[in-house]
Amino acid sequence: MKKRLFLLFLFAITITISCNAVLKEKDLDNTLSILRNELTTYHQEQKKRQMKYKNSSELIRKNLFSILAKSNQNALMLYSQKPEYVFDLAYACHEATDQFSNFRKSSLPFRSYITQLDSEIARYDSLVNSLSSMPTFALSDKAKVNRNVCLTLAVSIRNNMTENKSMLQDYIKYYNLTENHLKSLNDYANGRYSEIQNNIFRNGGENYFSILANLGTQVSKTTETVNDKYRSSKKLHSQWDSRMIFGLFVSILFYGIIAILLNMLAIRFLMPKKFRSEQFMLKRPCIMMATSTITFAILIGIIRSTVNQNFITMASNLLVEYAWLLGVILISLLLRVDGKQIKSAFRIYSPLTLVGFIVITFRITLVPNDLVNLIFPPVLLLCTLWQWNVIRRHNEKIPRSDMFLTYISLLVFATSVVCSWIGFTLLSVQMLIWWIMQLTCILTISCLASWMSEYAAKHHLEEKPINKTWIYRLLLKVIIPLMAISSILISIYWAADVFNLSDQMMRIFTTRFIDVSNFSVSISSIATVLALWFVFAYISYITIEFMRLHLMNIDSRTAASRNVMGKNIVQVVVWGTWLLISLTILHVSNTWLVVVSGGLSTGVGFASKDILENIYYGISLMAGRINIGDWIECDGTRGKVSSISYTSTMIEATDGSVIAFQNSQLFTKNYKNLTRNHGYELSVVNFGVGYGTNVERMKKVVTDAIEKLHIPYIDKEKQPSVLFKEFGDNSINFKFVCWVDVTKQVVTESMIMESIYNTLNENDIEMPFPKRDVYIKEMAK
DSSP states (O other), rough: OHHHHHHHHHHHHHTOOOOOOOOOEEEEEEEHHHHHHHHHHHHHHHHHHHHHHHHHHHHHHHHHHHHHHHHHHHHHHHTTTTOOOOOHHHHHHHHHHHHHHHHHHHHHOHHHHHHHHHHHHHHHHHHHHHHTOSSSSOOHHHHHHHHHHHHHHHHHHHHHHHHHHHHHHHHHHHHHHHHHHHHHHHHHHHHHHHHHHHHIIOOOOOOHHHHHHHHHHHHHHHHHHHHHHHOOSSSSOOOOOOOHHHHHHHHHHHHHHHHHHHHHIIIISOOOOGGHHHHHHHHHHHHHHHHHHHHHHHHHHHHHHHOOOOHHHHHHHHHHHHHHHHHHHHHHHHHSSTTTHHHHHHHHHHHHHHHHHHHHHHHHTTTTTHHHHHHHHHHHHHHHHHHHHHHHGGGGGSSHHHHHHHHHHHHHHHHHHHHHTTOOHHHHHHHHHHHHHHHHHHHHHHHHHHHHHHHHHHGGGGGSSSHHHHHHHIIIIIHHHHHHHHHHHHHHHHHHHHTOOOOHHHHHHHHHEEETTTTTEEHHHHHHHHHEEEEEEEHHHHHHHHHHHHHHHHHHHHHHHHHHHHHHHHHHHHHHHHHHHHHHHHTHHHHHHHHHHHHHHHHHHHHHHHHHHHHHHHHHHHISOOOOEEEETTTTTTEEEEEOOSSSSEETTTTTTTTEHHHHHHTTOEEEEEESSSSEEEEEEEEETTTTTTTTHHHHHHHHHHHHHOOOTTSSOOOOOOEEEOOSSEEEEEEEEEEEEGGGGGHHHHHHHHHHHHHHHHHOOOOOOOOOOOOOOOOOO
16 A cells, blocks of 8 residues: 555656746747747656556556455444454454554645645746737747747646646545545544453453353353354355364464474484584473474464465464564573473473463454353463472472572462453453563573673673673663563563554553653653663763773873763763753753752752862862872871762772862862872981991991892982981981882881891991989988
């Protein structure tokens, strides 16, 4: 339908193409000559398009009639459905709403084309009037001929446009008729959809205890309903009668056997022996089931593409979806579970896969409500007991993640049993199909995440720089989280599609359940904002890492502090952008934001005075005054800078404590950067010797002794020296001066003082110290 209507779209454009305009020429004769050439060219092109249009107009008209006929067919199907045939009714409603949706998507702006044609016709009317009223007595013979030819061509072009307009108006009439009919069908189908939703989620039906109390009556009623629905007529051949359903299940059995045989032969004869390891042999049954499922899905897909039959199309789509679900479960088990655990893991998921097949069978055969209400609750109860039994017997033999999922499956089973036995059987079907879809998505994502973890560990990706691992980070930090978010919506959407409620579910996703003048929220908007959070988190992370790598290549010593400043700027920009986009998605009014921010700005401004001051000084520090790893001294505290933020600077003091200085404190107390220049600090060790000591000899022995220590923390470029300090009361005082590594000053000074003490003692050089003589005078008695 879209392709055929697109032909009409192309035609509508071509018929409104104007001829080239004539500009001011040398004189009127030359202008008429050029106009004649332009009109002749356009008239010939119009004749060609007119022929093509006449050939395609009948096809377009038939296409509109075909759409109208299909809408009548959908109307008969929709209006004839009984309320107790929920699957049939849901299918009919889906066909009606789907046709209306497709028709609206491929609709064309006919009226705008009519407006363009009216404009062109009016222009050519003016051209015809101008040529008709043109005085001929002042024209040359050649100009008269050109004028007559131009008039004839302009009249012909105008008439062709008028004829095209008339045809387009006929199409508008057919189009409006079809649109109105489809719209009425769509409105009716949406009303019936509402009834189905109410029956599933609100009203329910007769509880199963009442059914058991009147079992004979219910069985008779159900038998009559089944016979009425699946009775085939020998005179009429429908695409939906019981013979087609029986033939489909025979085909499923046939192609299933074919798929199994093909994979058995392939594994037995084509599989190289080197791949037949112990693990392969343990997993062989599950491998055969997985490959057979994939092969079966391919065969069904081939049938779907080659057979044009409504029932086969619907059934094939459902079977391919179920094959995908089963295949994902099996492949996930093969990749994640050890060979000794594979059988237990498969048995854990068997009840759920069986229930999934039962639901798909109900959907394919369009089972009546009476039959579903009669047989599904006890089947569901048996499957719940089966699930509990396999958990009890095999839960210790499977991975912990699968153990957690099996308990959730048991909880879903139990909830579904309760719903089905109190009368909400269709709701229990909906819950089960949702969990099967959600479980499939979870296993798909967990399998991908597990494979990525193994790949990262094998290639040591966590240790490699960001320029070699950004794709891995993209998959890990963006793609997998987005898959997790979308899996929730997709599983709900697929569960609704069992009852052909997918369009209604999309409407629910986009409905604003909070909708006020300055704020609105829907499920899709929440999912979008959450998904964008992961995207912007990755952008922030990748930008910071690339910036850090770039700064390390430029100057590794200042890279840490510069990276802190750049990191803060990147985070403000990235998360500010995310916030603005999120507010736009949530339809937060800009006026409301301005009013709120204006009201808060005054109070926040006064309250944040000190914060802003610290931020200003923080930017000054991060600009290069202090780098992470520098040793500074402030307020008598010495230590290494461990981090710099906009408000404070963290220092690891020499005594092991961690101290936070506000950035403004560092400036007001005049901090000292001990490693800003070269990382060495002038160290002075004071000592004294007795009067009468040979000063030159003392200096030499002290200097030689310290040089023999070969202390690595003393700057080699600046030689240490012994300087005369003062004449003391009891000694001649000297100071040993050297440049020492800031980080090793205490250790170095200790080594120097110990060496001076030992050297002076070994060379019998006196080191005077204060002495006091105490005299005890005996008192006279």
